[in-house]
Amino acid sequence: MRRIYIVEDDPKIRDILTDYLQKYDYDIASVNDFDQIQEEFQDYQPHLVLLDINLPRFDGFYWCRKIRAVSNCPIIFISARDSGMDQVMAIENGADDYITKPFQLEVVLAKIKSLMRRVYGEYRTDKNSQVIDVSGLQLDNSTFTLSFQDKQCLLTKKECLLAKAFLTQVEKIVSREYLLERLWDDQDFVDDNTLSVNITRVRKKLADLGIEGALKTIRGAGYKLEKVWERSS
Structure with a gap:
């Protein structure tokens, strides 16, 4: 079962994503301590991360860099910040994709499936x-x-x-x-x-x-x- 780690400070959005993705046989873990995101990531060893930008203390760009220092797993930003510069910064800091809020759950699922296939499945290159x-x-x-x-x-x-x-x-x-x-x-x-x-x-x-x-x-x-x-x- 593929594991997804959700780093989102809005509990309502976390619950919506968790409930929806679990229906498609994904194992879901959400952040517990916003000061220990890298440690939680390494303990859980997810196959993919859903990451918000606006987080307590350090922003999502910071945590994206920290995760990239130890893993190549796919990272998708999900954020209400919709400027082109935010999307550029996400990619430059190591993200694989960017989804703006409000989002459609079907789009989130489609992007997750696409990245999972590309990184772990039949579309993997080399x-x-x-x-x-x-x-x-x-x-x-x-x-x-x-x-x-x-x-x-x-x-x-x-x-x-x-x-x-x-x-x-x-x-x-x-x-x-x-x-x-x-x-x-x-x-x-x-x-x-x-x-x-x-x-x-x-x-x-x-x-x-x-x-x-x-x-x-x-x-x-x-x-x-x-x-x-x-x-x-």
């Missing part, structure tokens, strides 16, 4: 070149999606880079130095502790897919991804 497949465990670099059998989860940008490093060198030891030097540049320095946190998150994502114990720590050497899912199938 599908084969963006996907790494190792014995059924697939990483889609274009959507930061990791999938196995009938399950899938969204990754952050850093998690996707780690997963790519391990899947392209499966059954080989990947050193911590390689990960630190190759996956993070000098402008975005990451220490050993931050790397460890991201490794833990990748392990959790694999576990969410039903793959336990695949990412091994090799003491004094680094990490190794073992194809335990292939041996147990």
